[in-house]
Amino acid sequence: QKEVEQNSGPLSVPEGAIASLNCTYSDRVSQSFFWYRQYSGKSPELIMSIYSNGDKEDGRFTAQLNKASQYVSLLIRDSQPSDSATYLCAVLDSNYQLIWGAGTKLIIKP
């Protein structure tokens, strides 16, 4: 059974600090990795995708991928209260099936 694991949280971070969200996956041959943000009562929206080892930056968001260790992370710099949401990690496995984590709830405290 292929899995994507995330700490359910909640992860509480002071406003202005860096929030670090982590995700591990079991399928070593996975190639595509996605972070989605889901506000309470809303649907998931894509924040970042990453396909190669290393860092990918987009504004205040940085996705980090380490295929050898099978983890992908999302850093949010200068955290804002509007970043409070559940963050879902999704991994496209070797069969092109998108495997979802259960999400990490992030709370940014003013």
Next chain:
Amino acid sequence: ETGVTQTPRHLVMGMTNKKSLKCEQHLGHNAMYWYKQSAKKPLELMFVYSLEERVENNSVPSRFSPECPNSSHLFLHLHTLQPEDSALYLCASSPLYRSGRTDTQYFGPGTRLTVL
């Protein structure tokens, strides 16, 4: 209208009712998906259609019946549901299916379903 739309946004139904959920995508995508989202659980993929052909059916009970009349529209027909079917039902679309990077999925707002 842009993106992925879903109607109704909220639905309350009895166990003997028949209802349908509708999804429409305005992105020109070729693949459409139905997901079930329950509290604190990962998204559960129910059905996938690629170029109007059903390509995934993940052991979903027959009381859920999908329909894809064209690449822009997707329906989920519901009948004799159980209270445990209460959840958020999400529709998504992607440019292609099983092609790697172009599997990136875009979601509609969802239908909050309550079965009494």
